[in-house]
């Protein structure tokens with residue numbers, strides 16, 4: 001194992017979900033800033049970056065949000081709470097941004113590679129992300145993919161619900177980058193899905209199209225903040241070679 005892998009191994013093994021944080025331990029808010037900036041470098045579907053991160057730091061706001069996290073101690077004792085939000089509804093503006101940035105590398109728009117990029121963001125992305133209130137478009141896309149897929153490999157996850165999953169997948173990867181980075185900075189975290197999403201959305205004044213992916217608490221762990229030894233199913237049950 002090389003040096004980088006050794007350090008990474010230590011960080012991954014040291015990260016645990018923390019349910020009680022030490023109120024007295026020093027905390028570096030800049031570590032959160034750096035970790036969020038690293039999270040933004042996470043891989044994500046079509047590079048649309050359909051995520052947002054809301055830092056909740058004041059005692060008053062944290063206390064309110066902790067209530068919406070069903071009173072979990074991981075939330076009520078945290079130094080900060082980071083609400084990680086999906087923004088599938090922003091697909092159009094993000095696609096335009098990413099395409100505009102990509103095109104800066106290609107002053108002419110006539111080459112094959114340029115055409116592929118333009119087609120991707122102007123045709124394929126709208127086809128995937130466009131949806132109507134009852135997802136008639138999704139039903140039609142599903143029908144086309146089922147028929148077309150009888151003859152060749154074809155993407156099948158294309159309904160509005162499928163695309164929600166796509167966006168949550170990418171956003172969860174950013175959450176993981178954030179948590180590992182916090183560990184590397186010497187701090188602890190806990191991802192939480194135990195919350196009242198409607199109240200959290202109201203709390204942040206988020207629009208209908210936004211969804212809460214998870215809320216991550218951060219701080220310095222108290223020894224008793226780790227609930228039990230780490231349990232994982234045997235690797236033979238989940239890692240396969242075919």
Ligand SMILES: Cc1cc2nc3c(=O)[nH]c(=O)nc-3n(C[C@H](O)[C@H](O)[C@H](O)COP(=O)(O)O)c2cc1C
Nearest residue numbers: 015016017019072074190191192193194195214230
């Ligand atoms: C998406 C997600 C949601 C979770 N929600 C909660 C939660 O609401 N409360 C909690 O105490 N732990 C929560 N956890 C933490 C898991 O219980 C924890 O990761 C698991 O037990 C493994 O322990 P470890 O993280 O210490 O390795 C969540 C983890 C994930 C990935």
